[in-house]
Amino acid sequence: NAGVTQTPKFQVLKTGQSMTLQCAQDMNHNSMYWYRQDPGMGLRLIYYSASEGTTDKGEVPNGYNVSRLNKREFSLRLESAAPSQTSVYFCASSETAPSGLVTDTQYFGPGTRLTVL
C-alpha cells in the first residue's frame, strides 16, 4: 500500500515550457487535491476533484489545468510555465465525508519540486 505517489520528484523547466505532474493513490479514495507550497508559506489549494469525473477550482487555479483520469489518478498540467510557478506541489486524497459527519483526513504525497527558469 503505497498511499499517494507523485512523479516526478524534481523538475526544472524553462519559461513557456509545458509539463504534467502525475499523482496516483491506492486507497480507493473519492476525493483528490493539488496544492502548491511556496517557501515559508502554508499550502494553497489549486484544484480539487470531489469524485471521479468532477473537478473544481481552488484558491489559486490560474495557469493550471487538471484531469481526473480515473478514480486513482489526478494530474496537474502547466501549459506555459512561468517563474511564479516555481514551488513545491503536493497531491492529496481523502474519502468523501458523508453529510454531517467528521471531515476526512487528507493523505499527502511526497511532493514535486518544480523550478521554472
Add this chain to the structure above:
Amino acid sequence: LAKTTQPISMDSYEGQEVNITCSHNNIATNDYITWYQQFPSQGPRFIIQGYKTKVTNEVASLFIPADRKSSTLSLPRVSLSDTAVYYCLVEGANQGGKLIFGQGTELSVKP
C-alpha cells in the same frame, strides 16, 4: 472558511511538554478543528481532530474550550524528531475537503 492565527515559531527542549495555541474567532457551528504536522521536504500529515472539549490520541492532545474560539495542541515530552511545522485548520463537514493552511507554527526542539 474560518481563518486561524497561530504563533510563527516556538522553541522547546527534549522532554518538555509543548502547547501550541491557535485562535479561530470566526469558527462556525459545523466546523471542526484539525492539526497537521509537516516535516521538511515532506507532505503534511494528519495529527488530530476535534470538535469540542478534549481529544487525545497516541501522538497528541487537543484542548478546545466551550466557546471554541481557540484550541491548543499539546505534545507531551517532545523529542528532536518532533521538530516540524504544525498547522491548525478549521474545516466544515461537507465543504469538499477544502483546507485553508495558514503559515503554521515552526517548532524547533533542541537537545
